[in-house]
Amino acid sequence: MLRFLTFSPKIVLMIRLLLFVLVVIGVAPLPVNADHPSKIEIVGSTTVLPIASLAAERFKSAHHLRILVNAGGSGVGIHSVARGRSDIGMASRELSGSERKRFEGSHLKVHTVGMDAVACVVSSEIYDSGVKSLTRKQIGDIYLGKVKNWKEVGGPDRKIVVVDKERHRGTRHVFMDFIFGKPTQKTPGTLLVTGSNNEEQAKIAQSDSAIGMLSYAWANDEVKAVAIRDKKYLISPTLETITKGDYPIVRKLSFITAGEPEGEVKEFLEFVKSPKGQMVVKESGYLPYK
Amino acid sequence: MMWIFAGLNFIFLASAVGLFFFLVLESYPILKLQGFDFWLGQDWWVGESYGALPMLYGSFFVTALACILVLPLALAVALFTSEFLSSSYRRFVKAILELLAGVPGIIYGLLGVSFLSLWIKNIFGLLDGNTLMTAGCLLSIMILPTVLTLSEDAMHAVPAEYRENALGLGLSKWQAAISVVLPQALPGIVGAVLLGIGRAMGETIAVMLVVGSLDRIPDPWFNIFTSAQTIPSKLGREAAEAIGEGTHWSALMALGLTLFLMVFLITLLGNHFLKRVHTS
Secondary structure (H helix, E strand, O other), X not given: OOHHHOOOHHHHHHHHHHHHXXXXXXXXXXXXXXXXXXXXXXXXXXXXXXXXXXXXXXXXXXXXXXXXXXXXXXXXXXXXXXXXXOOEXXXXXXXXHHHHHHOHHHOEEEEEEEEEEEEEEEEHHHHHOOOOEEEHHHHHHHHHOOOXXXXXXXXXOOEOEEEEEOOOOHHXXXXXXXXXXXXXXXXXXXXXXXXXXXXXXXXXXXXXXXXXXXXXXXXXXXXXXXXXXXXXXXXXXXXXXXXXXXXXXXXXXXXXXXXXXXXXHHHHHHHHHOHHHHHHHXXXXXXXXX | OHHHHHHHHHHHHHHHHHHHHHHHHHHHHHHHHXXXXXXXXXXXXXXXXXXXXXXXXXXXXXXXXXXXXXXXHHHHHHHHHHHHOOHHHHHHHHHHHHHHHOOOHHHHHHHHHHHHHHHHHHHHOOOOOOOHHHHHHHHHHHHHHHHHXXXXXXXXXXXXXXXXXXXXXXXXXXXXXXXXXXXHHXXXXXXXXXXHHHHHHHOOHHHHHHOEOOOOOOOOOOOOOOOEXXXXXXXXXXXXXXOOOHHHHHHHHHHHHHHHHHHHHHHHHHHHHHHHHHHO
């Protein structure tokens, strides 16, 4: 009854060859008018991505064009816009010194559109069992592998699943800069490396003893943000503490273009900076940029 | 007509050879900079040093695990399908298997990350479910159809006279299958396993989602319940950030070259064994 599924090897080979050729033709680049892109490509930080997607949706309905938004991380966003592979890069951190030097010729321009806080997050089981705040030193020791059990920082007797991010991720730069004073800090305590915010959020939620770093807008019932404790203060990331500038790990969320933006790209960036666009920033869980 | 096909053939060949030379060319800077230390080093820190040993180790180990896990099951089912099923049932089983073999890696990856890693974590009482073992299990499921259907082909290709003679000598059907068909089909089975290994070694997304992506050799080295990294997973995570230039890109291309050579050799070996089945 399933005889039609069994072809002779030669036919199979021919079909494969045909498919191969079709694929090659299919991905050949089509000529695009560079001055007036009929589509805008946005690539980069998964923290900024919700803003870009929602803004794109609103902007598209008023204009006739396609906007493609892709993830990858801040490093990828900066690299791809500098090398002309996308129109706009998304970054959740400043350009690093080496990036400034490397992409000098691309005249990168940063358009800040919002503010965000990076939270130190833990699995809800850990939070509920009493670890509601951590000091910089404690977080640092956990990532350096000096502290391996939650009981050493006031939690249950359970080993810590230390979740790190890929090294080029914006969230990692900002977080490590705050904890160690060095964005590219090596962390021998790491047990697991993740990429996007979604991936890290999911893996921390799956575990019952994980610690990680996330944009505070991505914290939820299963992945909870702990407060940062010091001799003088104890501050959890909330809209209020971030707005006031009390919470210590804040960062700018930016779109990046190579040179001054023109045409539809410019219009899109102006839209995001306008009151309507800043509403989008708020709806995505971040703070508008004043 | 023939010329068109010959031309296509040439394009195909040229692209394979071209790919190889591209990889060699692109990985030359890092190999000039670090030489053999590239494969022996254990530290991969972009901008400082590039050591590929943890990735090589992870790739080998994950593949070996997949192989060990898949063999008993694949052989048992293949033997049963080839020797004991009627021809219409056999064709049905084969069709289903060939469908399964075409399921994309991402599907397995998502199933792995949402179910398998949690099962492994609970069954073995681990701290976390993203381990070498999880990746090995997932890969064994992924290559099962390939290994199964090809080794079944090899068994089925054993001439009927062999079986008839064996039965005529008073052996039971089981004995004939185990002691006559299996040894005769061995080269084909080896070929099937090698082709499966080729797929396992190159699998990117499914492994990337469950292996933990930690560039470190486990301690102790045989600890399969810890996170690690494989070559394709490393490429998948870092390629977009480095595309086109610089030492980082060159290091990634050198990883790609290493993988290319490994898979190439294994596929070549696999085809060699499979061909022996068809010519004998």
